[in-house]
Amino acid sequence: MDMNSVLTVVLVLIGAPIIGCLASGIDRRITARLQGRVGPPILQPYYDVRKLLSKDNMIVNESQNFYVVVYLIFIILSLLMLVFKADILMIVFVYTVASIALIVGGMSTGSPFARVGSSREIMAILSYEPVLLLYALAIYLLTGTFKLSAVLDASTPVLMYTPLIFIAMLVVLNIKLKKSPFDYSTSHHAHQELVKGMLTEYSGPGFAIIEIAHFYEYVFLTGLIFLFWAANPLIGALIAIVAYLLVIVIDNITARVYWQWMLKLSWTFLLAISIVNIAFLYFSGVKIV
Amino acid sequence: MSLAKSPWIIHVNCNSCNGCDIELVACLTPLYDAERFGLLNIGTPKQADIMVVTGSVNYKNVNVLKNIYNQIPDPKVVLAVGACASTGGIFHDCYNVVGGADQIIPVDAYVPGCTPRPEAIIDGVVAALSILENKKKGNIRGKEVKLTGKEVPSNA
Ligand code: SF4
Numbered sequence: 242m243d244m245n246s247v248l249t250v251v252l253v254l255i256g257a258p259i260i261g262c263l264a265s266g267i268d269r270r271i272t273a274r275l276q277g278r279v280g281p282p283i284l285q286p287y288y289d290v291r292k293l294l295s296k297d298n299m300i301v302n303e304s305q306n307f308y309v310v311v312y313l314i315f316i317i318l319s320l321l322m323l324v325f326k327a328d329i330l331m332i333v334f335v336y337t338v339a340s341i342a343l344i345v346g347g348m349s350t351g352s353p354f355a356r357v358g359s360s361r362e363i364m365a366i367l368s369y370e371p372v373l374l375l376y377a378l379a380i381y382l383l384t385g386t387f388k389l390s391a392v393l394d395a396s397t398p399v400l401m402y403t404p405l406i407f408i409a410m411l412v413v414l415n416i417k418l419k420k421s422p423f424d425y426s427t428s429h430h431a432h433q434e435l436v437k438g439m440l441t442e443y444s445g446p447g448f449a450i451i452e453i454a455h456f457y458e459y460v461f462l463t464g465l466i467f468l469f470w471a472a473n474p475l476i477g478a479l480i481a482i483v484a485y486l487l488v489i490v491i492d493n494i495t496a497r498v499y500w501q502w503m504l505k506l507s508w509t510f511l512l513a514i515s516i517v518n519i520a521f522l523y524f525s526g527v528k529i530v
Numbered sequence: 531m532s533l534a535k536s537p538w539i540i541h542v543n544c545n546s547c548n549g550c551d552i553e554l555v556a557c558l559t560p561l562y563d564a565e566r567f568g569l570l571n572i573g574t575p576k577q578a579d580i581m582v583v584t585g586s587v588n589y590k591n592v593n594v595l596k597n598i599y600n601q602i603p604d605p606k607v608v609l610a611v612g613a614c615a616s617t618g619g620i621f622h623d624c625y626n627v628v629g630g631a632d633q634i635i636p637v638d639a640y641v642p643g644c645t646p647r648p649e650a651i652i653d654g655v656v657a658a659l660s661i662l663e664n665k666k667k668g669n670i671r672g673k674e675v676k677l678t679g680k681e682v683p684s685n686a
Binding site for chain 1: 533
C-alpha cells in the first residue's frame with residue numbers, strides 16, 4: 242500500500258457516509274415534497290444518527306451487536322473493493338455477506354417481527370442475486386476479465402451493450418434500497434410494516450451503526466450503476482443520480498406488493514431480459530477493450 | 531440539542547375511543563407535517579424517545595403499557611394525550627378502568643382536551659422535548675415498572 246491508496250481509503254471512509262447522509266436527506270425532502278409537505282431539513286439523517294448514538298443500547302442478546310458490526314465492515318469492504326477496481330464477482334459475494342449478517346442478526350433476536358422481516362429479506366436476496374451475478378458475467382464477457390479496472394480503462398461504456406441488464410439493475414437498486422414496492426423486509430422512516438421488520442430489536446447505537454452502514458450502502462449501490470458509464474465519469478455519475486431519483490419517485494407512486502410478486506418479477510421478467518442480454522453478448526462476441 | 535432535533539414517537543393506544551388517535555395521526559399529514567421537526571411515528575418501542583399514550587388504562591392493557599414503557603431505552607419521556615390518558619376522562623368510573631396513564635407509569639407531560647387539537651399535540655411534544663433534554667443532561671433514568679402478573683380490580 243502506497244501513500245495514495247491510504248489516502249483513498251481515508252477519503253472513502255469519511256466521504257462516503259457524508260454523501261450517503263445527504264442522499265438520504267434529499268430522499269426524505271423529495272418524498273415530503275411529492276406528498277405536499279415541507280419535509281425535514283436535509284441534514285435530518287445526521288441528526289437522527291447523532292441522537293441514536295446518545296441513547297441507551299438495549300439488546301436482547303450479545304451477538305446482536307456483533308452482526309451489526311459485521312454488516313458495517315462488509316459494506317465498507319465492498320465499497321473499498323469497488324473503489325480499488327477489484328474483482329466484481331468478489332464484490333458481489335462480499336456484499337452478500339453483509340446482507341446475510343443483517344438477516345442473521347434479525348433472526349438471532351427471536352422477535353417474531355424480526356423473523357418475518359428476515360425471512361422476507363432472504364426472499365429479496367433470492368430475487369436480486371441472480372441479476373447481480375449476470376451483471377458480473379456481462380462485464381466478464383465484455384472485457385474478458387472480472388477485474389473492474391478493465392471497465393474503467395475501456396473507451397466504450399458498458400451500457401452500450403447491456404441496456405437490458407441496466408433495466409434489471411434499476412429494479413435491484415429499488416429492492417436493495419428497500420423502497421416501495423419492495424420495502425417489506427424493513428422499512429424506512431414513517432412507513433410501517435410489521436413493526437420495523439428485520440430491525441425491530443435494534444436500539445440506540447446499534448441502530449445508528451445500521452444507519453451509517455446504510456449511508457455507505459447508498460454510495461456502493463449507486464456506484465454499481467455508475468459502472469455502466471465509467472468511460473466518462475461525469476455521465477456515469479449523472480446516470481447514477483438519475484437512477485437514484487427514479488427510485489425515489491417509484492417509491493412514492495407505488496404501493497407495497499407481496500413478496501411473491503417480487504420473486505415472480507425477478508425470476509421471470511428480470512432474469513429473462515438479463516439472459517437475453519447475456520446471450521447477445523456471448524454470440525456476438527463484442528468486446529469493449 | 532441532539533435529542534430535540536429528531537424526536538421519534540411511539541403511539542400506545544390504551545382503550546382510546548379513536549378520537550385522540552386520529553388527531554395524533556393528523557399531526558403527520560401534510561397540513562401539520564410534524565416531520566419538518568424531525569418527528570417520526572416509529573413502530574418499535576426500542577427506537578422511540580417519546581411515548582404517546584392515548585385513552586384510559588384498564589385492567590386488560592395495564593401490563594401491555596408497562597411492558598412497552600420498559601422497552602423504551604433511556605432517556606425517554608411519556609406524553610399523555612387527551613383527557614382519558616391524563617385522568618381517565620369520561621371513562622374514569624367504568625368498572626374496568628384504572629384511571630389515567632400516570633397511575634401506572636411516570637408521565638412527564640399532559641395534553642388536555644377531548645379530543646385535543648393537533649396543534650395542542652405538537653405543543654405537547656415540544657414541551658416533552660425540553661424535558662427529554664433535561665433528562666439527558668441530568669442523566670435521569672426511567673426506572674423499570676415491574677409487571678405484577680395479572681392485574682385485577684380490588685373490588686373484583
Ligand atoms: S380524550 Fe376524548 S377523544 Fe381522546 S380517547 Fe378519550 S374520549 Fe376519546
